[in-house]
Every structure is written in structure tokens, then in C-alpha cells.
Amino acid sequence: MADSDVIIVGAGAAGIAAARHLQRQGLHCRIIEAGDRIGGRAWSDGTSLGVPFDRGCAWFHCGGRNPLVPLADIHEITYGGNPWNAYHLQSGLLDAMESRRLRERVAADVESLCAAGRAGRDPSAADMLDPEAPHRAVRDYLISAINGVALEDYACAEAAADDDTGENWIVHQGIGTLMTRLANGLDVVTGCPVRWVDTTEPEVRVGTDDGTFSAGAVLVTVSTGVLAAGAIEFRPLLPERKRQAVAALPMGIAEKIALRFVSNPFPYPPNTYLIVHAPGDEHAFGLHLCPAGHPVAVGYAGGPLAEWLNRQTDAAAMEFALERLARAFGNDLRDKVIAHTRTRWADNPLTRGSYSAARPGGGHASRRVLAEPVGERLFFAGEATDPTDFATVHGAWQSGIRAAREVVRQWGKEAEDGRLAQGD
Numbered sequence: 001m002a003d004s005d006v007i008i009v010g011a012g013a014a015g016i017a018a019a020r021h022l023q024r025q026g027l028h029c030r031i032i033e034a035g036d037r038i039g040g041r042a043w044s045d046g047t048s049l050g051v052p053f054d055r056g057c058a059w060f061h062c063g064g065r066n067p068l069v070p071l072a073d074i075h076e077i078t079y080g081g082n083p084w085n086a087y088h089l090q091s092g093l094l095d096a097m098e099s100r101r102l103r104e105r106v107a108a109d110v111e112s113l114c115a116a117g118r119a120g121r122d123p124s125a126a127d128m129l130d131p132e133a134p135h136r137a138v139r140d141y142l143i144s145a146i147n148g149v150a151l152e153d154y155a156c157a158e159a160a161a162d163d164d165t166g167e168n169w170i171v172h173q174g175i176g177t178l179m180t181r182l183a184n185g186l187d188v189v190t191g192c193p194v195r196w197v198d199t200t201e202p203e204v205r206v207g208t209d210d211g212t213f214s215a216g217a218v219l220v221t222v223s224t225g226v227l228a229a230g231a232i233e234f235r236p237l238l239p240e241r242k243r244q245a246v247a248a249l250p251m252g253i254a255e256k257i258a259l260r261f262v263s264n265p266f267p268y269p270p271n272t273y274l275i276v277h278a279p280g281d282e283h284a285f286g287l288h289l290c291p292a293g294h295p296v297a298v299g300y301a302g303g304p305l306a307e308w309l310n311r312q313t314d315a316a317a318m319e320f321a322l323e324r325l326a327r328a329f330g331n332d333l334r335d336k337v338i339a340h341t342r343t344r345w346a347d348n349p350l351t352r353g354s355y356s357a358a359r360p361g362g363g364h365a366s367r368r369v370l371a372e373p374v375g376e377r378l379f380f381a382g383e384a385t386d387p388t389d390f391a392t393v394h395g396a397w398q399s400g401i402r403a404a405r406e407v408v409r410q411w412g413k414e415a416e417d418g419r420l421a422q423g424d
Contacts, residue, residue, distance in 0.1 A: 002203050002214045004030040004187075006407060009194050009206070009232070010221035012040020013057075013393050014381040016179055017400030018219055018407075019186045025408055030215070031186060032208060034193035035350050038183045041223075042393055044174025048341035049260040051294040052174040055343050056354075057393040058291075058298075060175075063167035066394045068178065072171070075181045079169040083273040083288065087138065088328040090279045105135045106142060110159065117160025124360040125159070126151040137277045141284035144303030147391065148252020149357045153303075157364035158357070163388035170271060172292040175393055196233040199377050216411065219379040219403050221396075224370070225251040225352025234378075242374060245366035249384050251353020252391070255306040256343045257299040257321040264295040265333040276324040285324045297325060302354075310346050317342050355391040356384035371399065376410055379403045 006022055008015045011033035019029040037043070041056035060066045060079055072079060087094040087102060094102065109129055116128060125143055129151065133139065140151055147154050171178065189210070196207040197218055204218045222232065227246045237243075266272070270290035277284040283305045288298045299321040301309050309317050318340045325333060345354045358364040364387075371385035381403035382396055389395030 002216055004028050004213070004215040006030075006217050006219060007032060007204065007206050007213055007215040008219045008221060009197070010040060010382070011035075011038045011183065011188050011190065012221060012382070013042055013179060013396035014221040014383070014400035014403070015040070015219070016183045016186065017397040018221070018381060018404040019400075020182065021401050021404035022407065023186065025404075027408075029187065030213065031183075031188045032192050032194055032206065032213065033188060033190045036191045038188060038190065039176040039179040040221075040396075041345075041351060041355070042174075042176040042179045044176030044180075045341070046174075049258060049294075049296060049339045051260065051296060052172070052177065052292070053258050053296070053298070053341065054171065054174045054176060055256065055341075056345070057175050058171060060169040060171060061167070061392050061394065062163070062165040062389065063169040064165055066167075068175075068394050068397055069169075071182060072178055075178060077178045077181075078172045080172065080271045080292070082166075082168055083170070083271045084269060086268060086272055086274045087277075088274065089138070089277045089284075093328070102135055102138060105133070106139045109133070109135075109139055110143070113154075113156045113159035115160075117156040117158070122155050122157040122360050122362055122364070124152050125154040125156070127360075128156065137281075137284040138275055141275065141277075141286060141305070144305065145254065145286060145300045146302065147357055148254040148302045148306070148354050150303045153252075153357060153359060155358050155360040155363055157360075157362070158390075161364055161388055162390075170288070170291045194232055196235060197378070198235040199375060200235060204377050217377045217379065217407050219381060219400075219407065221380075221382045221400065221403075223251060223351050223353065223382065224249045224356050224384045226350070229352055231349075239374060241369060242372070245369035248363040248366035249356045249358050249370060251351070252302065252355055252357035253306040253310070253346045254300065254302040254354040255309055255345060257301070257309070257317050258341050259297045259299075259318065259321060259325075259337050260339040261295040261297070261333065261336040262338050263336065264290055265329060265336050266290060266297075267329070274328065276328055278324060278327045285321070287321065287325065297321070299324070307346070309342075310344060314340075314342060357391070371402070373406055373410070379407055
């Protein structure tokens, strides 16, 4: 007899969303998580800085339509509005008019990528954008920091499909904190890596370090990095179409460097995003100042800059961020640092990167392929499967609900089985 109606592999946003939905249908779901905590790439760290710091996803993107926002309200999780933007470039601090013109130039370049994608073309951003543009450093930083890849690997089809509303709201207590609250009451087994999934028998079997579990269906929510590495063996082998989709959706790299100060050293209001381009620097670098009002600066890097930072020591990475802040605010703030930390998602074996990034030349279409079930008992979810909100926590959440509905529709046809509820 099966242990559960549905086994869900991964206790991130997609897995939690799916389990909540299936539980409301009267089904018993067991989530099996390799890590020692709930949340996946939603990880709220309250120890390193002494205040909440989201090591992974931290923002309610598309806030006005984000399905996690009303759930945050229910669970007393607060969030801010869009950050105020400031720019300290080689010429100094930009005034309001200069800042507006810079944003307009960057937006025009991004729109050119979207236009190419809407026209059915899928070159890379590097093929489309002027490498000598005066705003290149800021533009290239933003594209790489947001998408986790170099311009050579950012696809115009991705730009066109990204359904971004421009509403980006920082979450004060942390998205990981919200995920933990949303998982309350679910059957979650942590510290239990899944090694294989066997769908050759009427009951799906899932092999782990703690033994074998069985169910009527299995929903896999792990990252494309984990799938591509072969960390989970599928029996039988996944279809070639599915394996090609995984290969077309490799993981991007986005990392953070966070500094806490004894008091707020910045002459800006809380929730300010500062971009610094120091003389002689190839890359610009952005830092979110005083998120949630705490005296903290969180630096964001993506693509080549993130890869370079990952090769540096912790001390060197901190110095890189501190040097950029000192360019803008002077060296006095150095003595005010009381704690610091950094992320290393590229080295995390449970993710093998930060979030998926479809490659130019047709990779975006693979998101729908990755989302397709294999047979009647193997289902897939995760941010990489969402065609419009990929690389976001709400995209992962939506994908979990979508996959849960697929499970119910499929198994509703076999209600006489008695294991899975009928209808949605």
C-alpha cells in the first residue's frame, strides 16, 4: 500500500504551494526535502547579521498581482514599496534629471530586446546592444544582476516573455520566513536527499538516504541545475525531449554580499538602491541600502561579476563591496561595519545555481516542455517551468499550483483507485 497519495520532491515554494493545494483536495502529500530546512531558495537568515537577511529570493516582484502578497498579509509579513534609485558614477552622484535620463536609456535598450523577442527573433542581448553606449556599465550590470547571466547568454525571447510589472517590493521579515509559515501543517521530511524515482510500477517508488517511499504520483520541483547534474536517477530515463529542455535551461548565477553597520551611515532614506561605477571598474555594482530600515547594505551581483566574486575569499568579497560604498560615502563607514556575510548559490549542491536562464536561440520554449508531465504519474514544477514569471519565487509558487491541478485532473479519471480525490 502506498505511503502517500502524492510525494513532492523539494520543500521550496513550488513544493509548498502544490502540497497546500492537494491537501485542500483531501489528498495526503509528503514533501521530501534534501536540505535541513524548509524554503529551498527562500532562505531567511536571522543569525549572520543579527537582522533578517534573505540569502535567496527577497522581493515580491510584480507586487500588484503577486499571489504571495495576500498570503503575506494573512501571516503578518510586511513589505516595502519600490526602492528609490541613486547612481554614483565616474562623474559623481547623478542629479534627478541625469538619473531619469539614464533610466530611460536603459529602458529603451531593454525594450529593443523585448521587441526582437516579440518579433520571433531570439538573439542574445550582446548581439543587440551597443557595447560602446555611455550607459553600458549600468545597463549591463542590471541585465546580468537581474537575470544571472552575461549578455551573451541573455535571450531576447526571455526578455519578451518576462511579464514584469515594475513593482518590486522588499519583504521585511524574509520570504523564507513566509515559506516556513505557509508550510505549517504539511508533512515535510527534511535532511532526506532523493536519489531515484521509479515510475515503472503501478505505485511510484522514491528512493532516499532514509529508505524508499511510495505513492500514487510524484511531483518533482528541484532546480534544473540538480536535474542536469543527474543527482536524481529517473527510472525509466526521462524522454529525450525532457532532457533537452533541462539542457536549454541552465542555472544563472546571482550572489549577494551583505554588510551590517553599527548605525545607518547613508544619507538616503531606507529602501534605496544605489548603483556605483567606480573609475577603472569594468562592472558597475548595486547595493540595496537599509532594506526594512536596518543599517544594512546588500550588494547584488550576477553573471560574470558573480562568478568572479565567487572566486574571491570572504574578506576580498567584503572589501569589494565596501570599496564601492566608500567611493560614494567616504572611508569613515569602514569602521562602522559590525557583521558581514555572502551567498554562494553556485556552490550549493542542492541548487547548483540561483535560478534558470534560457539560452538564446530557442531556449525559452523549453520552459513549457519542462512543465509537461511524463506519463500519468510523474509531474514537474519549479520556477523554470513558468513561461512568464520564471526566475521568481511567485513563478515557482504558481507552478506548484499548476502542477497540483494536473495531478488532480489526471487522477480524477481513476477515482475508483480510491487513493486520489476526484475533481479539482
